[in-house]
Amino acid sequence: MSQQVMTWKKKGSVGRQRIRMAKIEKESHRQVTFSKRKAGLFKKASELCTLCGAEVAIIVYSPAKKPFSFGHPNLYSVLDRYRNNASSLVQQKQPQENEAARSELSFVLSQLEEEKKKKGEAMRKSSEMAKWSVEEMSLLQLQEMKSALEDLRNIMVVPSPSSCSSSSYMNMSSDFSSNYSFGYGHAFSESQMQM
Amino acid sequence: MSQQVMTWKKKGSVGRQRIRMAKIEKESHRQVTFSKRKAGLFKKASELCTLCGAEVAIIVYSPAKKPFSFGHPNLYSVLDRYRNNASSLVQQKQPQENEAARSELSFVLSQLEEEKKKKGEAMRKSSEMAKWSVEEMSLLQLQEMKSALEDLRNIMVVPSPSSCSSSSYMNMSSDFSSNYSFGYGHAFSESQMQM
């Protein structure tokens, strides 16, 4: 009986490795990861558009500060729509303010929850720390996040009368750009009412 | 020889199914997919930021036109930076115009290439069409994309003097929003020089 004698030509590749979720130190490595992941991000955005009929605008600055963008149906229409939305929400004094805030918080909470799980797992593995410390830290982070989110919401509601209709949100960044580093390093903002 | 008689408690779940990359018809289904994928998109963006030190701004409109956003370090700083970049590029008359255009084209080409592969595979499977037709169609699409891209680039370079510094790109969307549906349905735009 002739059988394939296991010629598993293990083509050298070690396959995908898990990586630490922190800034990649090696410059060249960071560059390729950026390229690959940017492509992946845009693809995901594209799929979201076709599958759900969503409109999406993405602006990305590479580690070297070069700009890239994605837009459907096109970048400017979405940015423009967002500006108008923002101003009109301001003018209407945002009826669902509290609900929106709660939504934001719950989203961040879910992110946090995930992070917590990972940490807990890692710790259980190494058995170097008690689990409650994770809980404690999460709680602390939660507090920070919550207040940061509330600031964020306030800013979103902060108006901009503007005789120039385009300036609603375009000229306020430098004033508060340092206030929004959450536990996981980024600012999520979701103002929703019913999707 | 006692062997495990396959008690694969198939917990009801059918697992992930492949789906057609087209608008999901069932409203409710579309909603959940939107939520899940939006979360995934934001997470990917978040990772891109932490891993590569990138700056990202995302605005998403749900199928029901509700806005969601992501930003690192925060939404407005990225939008603001982008606006400034755009205007300064315009003012400097864009030295790398051609290179940027070439980059854009090559990106779209890669997308096209992928689509072509898929189509080719499907056709091979069903053996219903000759492969060259795929090539031909791709070529056609390429032409369309190329001209669309060139239009897009021109628009990006089209200035907007503006005594109001914020209006550089905010008031031109309605004029051309219908011009940019590429083969795969979305507008990618990458103006890069070296990343």
Place this chain on the structure above:
DNA sequence: GCGGCTATATTTAGGTT
């Protein structure tokens, strides 16, 4: 509608060419 679950579909880290 949300969060949880399982089984797969996709993405992508690390190598190689």
Place this chain on the structure above:
DNA sequence: TAACCTAAATATAGCCG
């Protein structure tokens, strides 16, 4: 530099409570 490859890591479609 960039394209291609493999295998492991993730994201998620379809179901349930």
